[in-house]
Amino acid sequence: xxxxxxxxxxxxxxxxxxxxxxxxxxxxxxxxxxxxxxxxxxxxxxxxxxxxxxxxxxxxxxxxxxxxxxxxxxxxxxxxxxxxxxxxxxxxxxxxxxxxxxxxxxxxxxxxxxxxxxxxxxxxxxxxxxxxxxxxxxxxxxxxxxxxxxxxxxxxxxxxxxxxxxxxxxxxxxxxxxxxxxxxxxxxxxxxxxxxxxxxxxxxxxxxxxxxxxxxxxxxxxxxxxxxxxxxxxxxxxxxxxxxxxxxxxxxxxxxxxxxxxxxxxxxxxxxxxxxxxxxxxxxxxxxxxxxxxxxxxxxxxxxxxxxxxxxxxxxxxxxxxxxxxxxxxxxxxxxxxxxxxxxxxxxxxxxxxxxxxxxxxxxxxxxxxxxxxxxxxxxxxxxxxxxxxxxxxxxxxxxxxxxxxxxxxxxxxxxxxxxxxxxxxxxxxxxxxxxxxxxxxxxxxxxxxxxxxxxxxxxxxxxxxxxxxxxxxxxxxxxxxxxxxxx
Amino acid sequence: xxxxxxxxxxxxxxxxxxxxxxxxxxxxxxxxxxxxxxxxxxxxxxxxxxxxxxxxxxxxxxxxxxxxxxxxxxxxxxxxxxxxxxxxxxxxxxxxxxxxxxxxxxxxxxxxxxxxxxxxxxxxxxxxxxxxxxxxxxxxxxxxxxxxxxxxxxxxxxxxxxxxxxxxxxxxxxxxxxxxxxxxxxxxxxxxxxxxxxxxxxxxxxxxxxxxxxxxxxxxxxxxxxxxxxxxxxxxxxxxxxxxxxxxxxxxxxxxxxxxxxxxxxxxxxxxxxxxxxxxxxxxxxxxxxxxxxxxxxxxxxxxxxxxxxxxxxxxxxxxxxxxxxxxxxxxxxxxxxxxxxxxxxxxxxxxxxxxxxxxxxxxxxxxxxxxxxxxxxxxxxxxxxxxxxxxxxxxxxxxxxxxxxxxxxxxxxxxxxxxxxxxxxxxxx
Numbered sequence: 001x002x003x004x005x006x007x008x009x010x011x012x013x014x015x016x017x018x019x020x021x022x023x024x025x026x027x028x029x030x031x032x033x034x035x036x037x038x039x040x041x042x043x044x045x046x047x048x049x050x051x052x053x054x055x056x057x058x059x060x061x062x063x064x065x066x067x068x069x070x071x072x073x074x075x076x077x078x079x080x081x082x083x084x085x086x087x088x089x090x091x092x093x094x095x096x097x098x099x100x101x102x103x104x105x106x107x108x109x110x111x112x113x114x115x116x117x118x119x120x121x122x123x124x125x126x127x128x129x130x131x132x133x134x135x136x137x138x139x140x141x142x143x144x145x146x147x148x149x150x151x152x153x154x155x156x157x158x159x160x161x162x163x164x165x166x167x168x169x170x171x172x173x174x175x176x177x178x179x180x181x182x183x184x185x186x187x188x189x190x191x192x193x194x195x196x197x198x199x200x201x202x203x204x205x206x207x208x209x210x211x212x213x214x215x216x217x218x219x220x221x222x223x224x225x226x227x228x229x230x231x232x233x234x235x236x237x238x239x240x241x242x243x244x245x246x247x248x249x250x251x252x253x254x255x256x257x258x259x260x261x262x263x264x265x266x267x268x269x270x271x272x273x274x275x276x277x278x279x280x281x282x283x284x285x286x287x288x289x290x291x292x293x294x295x296x297x298x299x300x301x302x303x304x305x306x307x308x309x310x311x312x313x314x315x316x317x318x319x320x321x322x323x324x325x326x327x328x329x330x331x332x333x334x335x336x337x338x339x340x341x342x343x344x345x346x347x348x349x350x351x352x353x354x355x356x357x358x359x360x361x362x363x364x365x366x367x368x369x370x371x372x373x374x375x376x377x378x379x380x381x382x383x384x385x386x387x388x389x390x391x392x393x394x395x396x397x398x399x400x401x402x403x404x405x406x407x408x409x410x411x412x413x414x415x416x417x418x419x420x421x422x423x424x425x426x427x428x429x430x431x432x433x434x435x436x437x438x439x440x441x442x443x444x445x446x447x448x449x450x451x452x453x454x455x456x457x458x459x460x461x462x463x464x465x466x467x468x469x470x471x472x473x474x475x476x477x478x479x480x481x482x483x484x485x486x487x488x
Numbered sequence: 489x490x491x492x493x494x495x496x497x498x499x500x501x502x503x504x505x506x507x508x509x510x511x512x513x514x515x516x517x518x519x520x521x522x523x524x525x526x527x528x529x530x531x532x533x534x535x536x537x538x539x540x541x542x543x544x545x546x547x548x549x550x551x552x553x554x555x556x557x558x559x560x561x562x563x564x565x566x567x568x569x570x571x572x573x574x575x576x577x578x579x580x581x582x583x584x585x586x587x588x589x590x591x592x593x594x595x596x597x598x599x600x601x602x603x604x605x606x607x608x609x610x611x612x613x614x615x616x617x618x619x620x621x622x623x624x625x626x627x628x629x630x631x632x633x634x635x636x637x638x639x640x641x642x643x644x645x646x647x648x649x650x651x652x653x654x655x656x657x658x659x660x661x662x663x664x665x666x667x668x669x670x671x672x673x674x675x676x677x678x679x680x681x682x683x684x685x686x687x688x689x690x691x692x693x694x695x696x697x698x699x700x701x702x703x704x705x706x707x708x709x710x711x712x713x714x715x716x717x718x719x720x721x722x723x724x725x726x727x728x729x730x731x732x733x734x735x736x737x738x739x740x741x742x743x744x745x746x747x748x749x750x751x752x753x754x755x756x757x758x759x760x761x762x763x764x765x766x767x768x769x770x771x772x773x774x775x776x777x778x779x780x781x782x783x784x785x786x787x788x789x790x791x792x793x794x795x796x797x798x799x800x801x802x803x804x805x806x807x808x809x810x811x812x813x814x815x816x817x818x819x820x821x822x823x824x825x826x827x828x829x830x831x832x833x834x835x836x837x838x839x840x841x842x843x844x845x846x847x848x849x850x851x852x853x854x855x856x857x858x859x860x861x862x863x864x865x866x867x868x869x870x871x872x873x874x875x876x877x878x879x880x881x882x883x884x885x886x887x888x889x890x891x892x893x894x895x896x897x898x899x900x901x902x903x904x905x906x907x908x909x910x911x912x913x914x915x916x917x918x
Contacts, residue, residue: 161769202768208712209772216779216786219695219704223790230696 006112010102010119017123018095024360025087025133030368033395036402037413038071038136039086045075057401057408059417060389060446066415067221069173070138087133090140094132097144097311098123104151104315108280109322118318121348125310127257127303129356130363139307142175147311149181149210150287154280156203168210172217179218180291180300180308182211187293188286195277225415234299237414239424242394247298254302257359258310261351266313269320281319288312369399373454376477377404380450391427391443392452400452409446431457436466443486455480500588508591512575516598519788520571523608524564526796531805532563533798535822537610538829539839550839551612553644563610570614571607577621581628582753586760593756599788600703601694602748608795613742616645620653627657649742679732686739694791700744702737703791705783706751712780713758716765723761726754800826803909804879808832810906811875811913818852818868818916819877820885821845827877835871856890864894865901868916875905876914883912 003011031039044052051068058064077085101122105115122128131137145167152164171178185207192199219226225233238246255263270288273281291309294300328340369377380390381404389407392400397411410423417423423446430442431453442448451473453464467473472488500508523533532538543549545559557566575594582590597603606614619641626635635657643650655678662671691698693707710730717723733750737743759777767773804823808830811817816833824837836848851871855864876895878886886892895902895914905913 158769161771165771165775200768202772205767205769205772205776209776212708212712212776212779212783215708216705216783219783220786223695226695227697227790227794230691230698 006116009116010099013116013120013123014095014098017098017120018091020357021091021094021129021132021360022088024357024364025091027361027364028134028368030134030374031086031136031402032134032367033398033412035086035134035136035398037398037411038074038138039083040398040402041066041068042071042074042078042086042136045071046078055401055413057406058397058411058413059423060407060409062418063224063416064413065222065225067173067175070141070175073141074136086136090135090137091132093140093144094128095123097128097147100144100147100151101311101315104147104154104284105318107151107154108284108315108318111322111325114318114322114325117344118314118321121262121317121352122311122314124348124352124356125262125314126259126352126356126359127306127310130257130359131307133360134364134368138175139177139304142171142177143307143311145171145174146178146181146308147315150184150283153185153203153206154283156206158202161202161206164206165209165213168213169217172214173221176218176222177304177308178214180294181287182214183294184283184287184290185210186286187290188283191274191282191286191289192279195274195282197277197279197282199279222415228416233415237417237420239414239421241421241424241428244298247301249295249298249302249305254306254309256355257306258313259352259355261347262310262313262317265317265320266315269316269318270313272323273316273319278319281316284312284316288316369403370480372479373399373481374403376479376481376483379476380404380406380483384450388449389447390450390452391430391446391448393427393431393454393457394424396452396454406450409448431464432461434465436469436472439464439466440472440488449486450476451484451486453482453484458482505587508588512591512594512598513572515595516572516575517568519598519604519792520568520607522792523604523796526793529802531800531802532610533795534609534611535800535825535838536612537563538800538825539837540610540612542825542829551616551645553641554612554615557615567607567610567614570618571603574607574614574618574621577618577625578749580625581621583628585753585757589756589760592759593753596706596752596755596784597749599784600706600748600752601700601787601791602702602745604788604791604795605700606745608792612645613649613745616642616649616742617745619645620649623653623657627660646742648740652740652742652746679735682732682735682739688738689741692738694794695787700741702744702748702751703784703787705780705787706748706755709755709780709784710751710758713755713762717758717761720761723758726757730754799881801909803911804877805830807877807906807908807911807913815874816872817875817877818871818873820882821849823877832875835873856886858890859893861894861898864891869918872918873916874918876902876916878912878914880910 040057041052044050045068051071053064055062055064074085074089077089081088098119102115102119105118106112109115128143132140149164149167149171152160152167156164168178171181189199189204189207222233225237229235229237235243235247258266266288269281270285273285288309291300291305291312295302295305295309377400380388384404384406387407389409390400390404391409394410394412397408398413400406401408401411410420410427411417414420426442426445430439430451433439443451451464451467453467458464467475467482467484472486473484474487475482475484477483527533532541539549540551540555540558541563543555545556546552547556549555575598578594578597579590582593585593606617619638623635623638623642626632626638639650639654642653655674659671659674659678662668662674689698692701693704694701695704710727714723714727718727730747730750733743733747737747762773762777799822804826808817808827811832813831814833816835817827818835819827821836821838824834825839827834828837835852836845840848848871851867854860855867858864876891878892883892895904901917903915903917905915907913
């Protein structure tokens with residue numbers, strides 16, 4: 001079988017992206033806070049074959065609700081790759097976005113070179129690049145599957161419908177974000193209807209099927225959450241104090257994380273596609289609009305929303321660049337084609353690859369526990385009693401339960417967690433109070449045995465005064481972080 | 489525009505019809521018995537049945553007929569019989585539909601949370617619903633005298649259901665007699681009343697935590713069918729009635745039973761209509777319909793599981809049994825009927841008139857919300873409270889404020905008598 005030139009280039013792009021991600025991911029042996037949670041749940045599956053639905057460590061013991069499919073995939077991979085699976089598997093899955101973007105771009109403009117170029121762009125979107133490194137992120141599989149479904153939907157026929165059904169089920173089983181695709185299809189349908197474009201019966205049927213299957217699976221998987229919170233389940237029981245920040249949408253931040261050029265070309269593509277009534281770009285526009293609406297209404301966490309929005313923008317920028325190239329073809333610039341290609345690649349490198357590398361380097365340094373932190377947590381693991389509870393700020397919960405293997409008071413897995421707002425308030429009070437009585441009240445309330453004080457807390461709230469009482473608190477570690485044992 | 493398949497549904501053999509009917513009976517039996525089978529204790533579910541049991545044999549109070557019947561029949565047996573009879577009369581009332589449409593409609597109704605609630609919780613509405621079905625059966629057969637004979641029976645069980653049945657029968661008669669002006673005027677008044685009077689119930693769907701509501705899949709399927717079939721006049725009328733009943737169910741407790749029944753009929757008609765129209769992909773069609781049916785079944789089973797775990801449990805009655813008879817016990821509104829059923833006096837219960845309840849609620853809102861010691865003592869003395877019953881759920885609900893706070897820090901007036909299985913009994917010294 002002979003491999004075409006475009007396929008060879010695509011494989012090359014795939015490998016370049018894969019290895020550049022691996023280079024950054026393996027700068028550290030550790031995972032970030034959320035990666036530690038994934039690792040712990042996966043190891044449970046690897047050891048027992050069963051997923052963990054009651055977490056004894058989180059929130060001093062609580063029920064957890066999630067789809068374990070991703071953890072099963074990682075558990076299977078970890079049998080061969082060991083701990084490296086938590087980095088290699090997400091990177092490989094995320095890299096599959098490159099062929100998917102290539103296929104989609106080719107469908108939109110039928111320009112092989114442009115499609116290859118767009119697929120290269122998709123490999124260096126900063127927000128995706130970062131998510132693939134140290135988080136063992138489920139989105140590494142969700143994002144490619146979702147865009148593959150869009151690809152199947154674009155030219156849906158009788159042969160593709162079975163694949164569409166299978167991938168729809170897979171996506172729904174992976175993560176509740178699959179609802180975003182259903183909403184995207186609905187926005188696409190509305191856009192097409194408003195422009196008097198007939199999408200055809202088969203697409204309508206597929207759209208209904210996707211919607212029905214997605215909601216059915218979410219209702220089955222998250223039944224308890226729906227019963228507990230009703231429609232408020234969309235806010236995942238996030239503490240009221242951080243709800244606004246949690247869903248806060250920062251446009252400037254988006255420019256950095258998506259890349260200014262991608263944002264500009266992508267938005268032009270979306271608007272142009274709607275004006276020109278281009279069916280294929282309307283689908284991407286519908287999806288991007290659904291994401292933007294959810295972000296704007298604060299129904300979607302920006303960190304997650306941007307993963308999908310950025311890829312939609314990259315794909316829709318195919319349309320803009322195609323128009324631009326066609327326009328250039330009519331001018332004298334084709335004589336300078338090589339120079340033009342060099343300039344565009346240079347711009348892409350500056351706006352996408354450089355920020356990706358800079359952020360990635362910073363990300364792997366700042367978001368994983370330091371060697372000293374690991375030393376502290378390992379000491380606790382080996383020396384503290386098994387049912388010990390450690391108090392730590394919100395962003396450290398999974399790291400402590402993952403590495404030290406001890407109970408925590410709070411972490412960011414809020415769904416079905418008990419009294420998240422109250423716990424969050426209490427922990428903030430504990431770190432900022434000057435009163436030892438108040439601190440001891442909180443310590444007694446949550447049966448806290450160790451107090452974990454990372455440097456960020458000291459910078460934010462100052463030195464904890466009450467911790468100096470040696471009759472009640474015994475200092476174990478005095479670096480960054482500090483750790484005190486409660487003795488009274 | 490979609491084409492309608494020309495092939496007609498061939499008449500099924502006789503034994504298939506019989507098997508289908510048998511299947512519906514078995515399905516009904518399963519959903520009428522399942523909550524009891526899943527329940528760990530033999531206690532009835534909810535609080536209202538305990539009101540009726542407290543008044544068993546008396547032809548008085550709310551749901552006088554139901555109170556009277558409970559003296560002579562076991563609640564569970566009565567509910568099973570009433571449930572089966574209701575299905576029988578639904579079958580008879582739907583005679584204008586094809587057999588398969590009737591059976592599927594009944595199947596959808598059986599798995600609906602409304603059916604499960606009505607015939608498993610021992611409330612008076614099941615009986616009122618049955619008699620309203622009998623009333624309509626004779627009305628549809630133009631046997632008006634026989635129909636009128638059954639009307640008082642509905643009032644005996646629930647006068648609001650009786651009034652509703654009377655109103656609907658009036659509308660039906662006006663429609664049949666072609667008195668369109670009065671028909672539309674009455675309908676207009678009804679819509680206005682539904683929109684203006686009273687507050688909206690908490691929750692619409694039981695899948696999203698409502699105490700009683702429709703299945704989210706039923707609502708979704710109805711909405712989906714509307715997208716496919718809105719251009720057919722017949723369906724527009726059906727959807728109009730469904731919308732009215734939906735609004736009614738948001739305002740009136742028993743409205744959900746009639747809405748769910750109508751929704752089931754609508755879904756059944758739509759299902760067969762969807763099967764008739766031409767689909768580009770039969771795989772998509774089959775999967776969509778399969779998911780919807782599974783979804784309806786899931787909602788029903790999930791609701792069954794939920795009510796089987798509902799209060800009361802033995803711990804509440806074990807605690808109450810240790811208290812002297814006729815003692816005044818204060819707890820939350822839901823516990824009122826359990827307290828009365830156990831031979832004690834409750835400060836309030838869910839079957840009190842709204843006027844009485846509003847007064848008690850206002851008094852106790854200050855007890856539960858504020859930490860005003862004098863105010864709390866005065867209210868408790870006003871109602872001659874002897875004991876206070878608090879379980880884990882109440883502790884969570886009332887939090888560390890108000891009454892709980894005062895009880896915990898005032899040993900002069902309150903003393904914790906005992907705690908069994910998470911239920912605390914506090915003595916109040918007047």
